[in-house]
Amino acid sequence: MTQPSDKALVPFVSVDNMMRLIHHVGIDTVMKDLATYIEEDFKRWELFDKTPRVASHSDVGVIELMPTSDGEAYGFKYVNGHPKNTSEGLQTVTAFGLLADVYTGYPVLLTEMTILTALRTAATSAMVAKHLAPKGATTMAMIGNGAQSEFQSLAMQAICGLKSVRLYDVDPAATAKCAANLKTSGLDVVACKTPEEAIEGAQILTTCTADKQYATILTDNMVGSGVHINAIGGDCPGKTELAPGILSRSDVFVEFPPQTRIEGEIQQMPEDFEVTELWQVILGQKPGRRDDKQITLFDSVGFAIEDFSALRYIRDRIKDTDFFLELDMLADPDDPRDLFGMVQRAKG
Amino acid sequence: MTQPSDKALVPFVSVDNMMRLIHHVGIDTVMKDLATYIEEDFKRWELFDKTPRVASHSDVGVIELMPTSDGEAYGFKYVNGHPKNTSEGLQTVTAFGLLADVYTGYPVLLTEMTILTALRTAATSAMVAKHLAPKGATTMAMIGNGAQSEFQSLAMQAICGLKSVRLYDVDPAATAKCAANLKTSGLDVVACKTPEEAIEGAQILTTCTADKQYATILTDNMVGSGVHINAIGGDCPGKTELAPGILSRSDVFVEFPPQTRIEGEIQQMPEDFEVTELWQVILGQKPGRRDDKQITLFDSVGFAIEDFSALRYIRDRIKDTDFFLELDMLADPDDPRDLFGMVQRAKG
Missing domain, CATH: 3.30.1780.10 (ornithine cyclodeaminase, domain 1)
Structure with missing residues (x-):
């Protein structure tokens, strides 16, 4: 032949x-x-x-x-x-x-x-958190314990020095699965019964749920000053996770504005809602985190x-x-x- | 594993x-x-x-x-x-x-x-010739004896009952290669020294050359009445093979007008130059060949x-x-x- x-x-x-x-x-x-x-x-x-x-x-x-x-x-x-x-x-x-x-x-x-997509999504989140999360952040709330949750936790550990992850999911079986998978990771893993419990003491709040409709995984009063929000699950038209009030109080960072305005959390906001492009922060052309009180928010949708x-x-x-x-x-x-x-x- | x-x-x-x-x-x-x-x-x-x-x-x-x-x-x-x-x-x-x-x-x-693309391009040409070529067409001039030439000849043989193919290429080595490859095909293969010799007695004229610029493989006076022209090589902007005069005298059939107007022979013609969509001919919604004198022309560009x-x-x-x-x-x-x-x- x-x-x-x-x-x-x-x-x-x-x-x-x-x-x-x-x-x-x-x-x-x-x-x-x-x-x-x-x-x-x-x-x-x-x-x-x-x-x-x-x-x-x-x-x-x-x-x-x-x-x-x-x-x-x-x-x-x-x-x-x-x-x-x-x-x-x-x-x-x-x-x-x-x-x-x-x-x-x-x-x-x-x-x-x-x-590979699961890996790159998590690596992107952690690379962005390295630039935006408050200094010395060691605890993350992981809300939504589906397929992406372990990858997010391990990327934050490898890249940002995360020590502790606090898990919450509407389905306790998902939390149990995630906790079991992370048992040998070296992370301190805490299974929580409510989202409020999960965010206690966390400097990084990651949301990654499968809700299809406009949902409110984090309400406005749950989010205190100084945190970094890593919003993964709002990633297609009609699917969001955060209360609009959180977006108004945050500095929002995005991959590619034309795509994020259609697919991301900011689809809930006016068309001219101010966002910062991440590449400009990484190049030092635009400020990232400016102070300890600021809420930074990565509205992740995934880009080519x-x-x-x-x-x-x-x-x-x-x-x-x-x-x-x-x-x-x-x-x-x-x-x-x-x-x-x-x-x-x-x-x- | x-x-x-x-x-x-x-x-x-x-x-x-x-x-x-x-x-x-x-x-x-x-x-x-x-x-x-x-x-x-x-x-x-x-x-x-x-x-x-x-x-x-x-x-x-x-x-x-x-x-x-x-x-x-x-x-x-x-x-x-x-x-x-x-x-x-x-x-x-x-x-x-x-x-x-x-x-x-x-x-x-x-x-x-x-x-597979070489096969489908040839099968498309022959399927179209079955609908448009004059009845009893048994001889094809094959002008341009590159990678597509054998496939075109064999498809016309299998689908349209072609008996004889007359080969011409500016490079005699290409003609010799094509003739050698078709030796056992059952087709009567004639290697020709000029395009004029190749089209003698041919009812189907296939052009498939690699010229990059606007070229004139067939001049207006070479094309007599009643033939079917199968124009393969005009397939991208800036690349054509036929004199505009031939297009004016022909009924031109195309795959998808928006693409053919950019890539095909008809890029030489005004934007409103009349063409017939092949799918309508095949469904019987539009006439194909109407008489023995008509020149039919398939301006092939290849479609998804x-x-x-x-x-x-x-x-x-x-x-x-x-x-x-x-x-x-x-x-x-x-x-x-x-x-x-x-x-x-x-x-x-």
Whole structure:
């Protein structure tokens, strides 16, 4: 059988290999490295091609392609969102991604991105908290103990020096699951019975719930001065977690305003509600936290550039490892004009 | 190691398996079947989501995502175009594609599409010629003997009963390559020294050259009455093959007018130049060929729906075969809220 040339082979990281890679590197190191890659790309924010995601909607869900490019590499993520899937034994969200070389147009990495998206979401939160949370923050309230909760806790531990996490979920089974998963993490884990109990003494408040409708996970009177709010769960039109009063009292930081105004917590606010773009804070062009009383709020929705950073990291990290397969995905005839001859010779 | 569930596995057709499949099925049958799938989708034209392709341009090339959906399946093709690649031993164009289930959002097929695109382009041309070429057409002039030329010839043979193909290329080596590749095809193959010689007695004129600039492969006085012109090579802005006079004398048929007016031969014509949409001809809503004197012209640029048809065909055709691998591409934790637990358990 015809052997493809090296150029025609695309490294593929399966779910299994992604998990092996995480354990080989160590999840704390993965979180730190991912945060570094993401921070680098926030610093280069202006040079990225910020194409809006391309969505295909149906009655039951959405399939999206999220492309971006820094001029050297091109990446996209395929991601679906089908809330009804869980009742049928399927995942609400699955994702995979591809990185290509802009100069040749050849793909250079295909990878699972369900796990990788969970990692990059948490690494982004922690990288942002490093810039915005009050100095010496060691306690986080983790409200919503679903699929993202352990990743958030471990990223904050690895990147911000978190010591203690206080868990709350409307479903105590979710809290029990999260607490069990974090047992060997080195974090002090406290399972709480109310959101009020969870936020006691916490300098960082992370909300990451699955409520579909406009919800109020944090009410205005629950949030004292000086905290950093890391709002993950308001991430699509019609889905928010915070009382508008909290937003009014906070300095709100966002990834990409045109997307956040549609998908984030600030969809509840007027169109001209003032926000600060994170890349400007990271570059020192705009202030982040100014004093101990200020409430900072990261209205996280997830942006294509964070996926791009994660794809870059995996491309670099798998070099000289066996955490990938090579897929014969690109036809590579010796003579580009003789594609048919290549097909014909394969018959032999 | 954790075993992924069936739902998390995505069938992948490599270049090697695509070639094995073609030889197993027979290229004539593949062409006929593909033409049937494409014709079916032209008949359902109106229900397709006709999202414009999403292009990322650089100084040296372009990377495009071409998505579409019929409401049941969702497909996209990744394709690059880098003319300078050939001078570096790489392909100008590489492609792969994905098909997903709209109801679940789960991918159901990943496949190479460099070969598959060559097949679908030829099958589309032949399906269109079946509707538009003069009755009893048995001879085709094939002008431009590059990568697409053999596929065009074999599709016309399988679908339209072509008996004879007359080859011409500015590079005699390309003609010799094409003639050699078609030696066992059953077609009467005539290598010609001029385009004028190639079109002698031909009822179908196919142009498929690689000229980058506005070129005139066919001049007005070369084209007599009653022929069908199958214009493949005018497929991007700035690239055309036919003298405008030919377009004025022809009835021009197109895939999707907004795209063809930018990329096709008709980019040379006024914005309101009259064209007929092929899907309406195939459904019998608009006339195709009306008489023996008429010149019909298919201004082919290639549309996402044809890739979608090709993806559907491969999905159906590989069932119960071994022409694919299963990729562990989608994370599938037993409990969707316990993605972290799945990762953690993989450590054992």
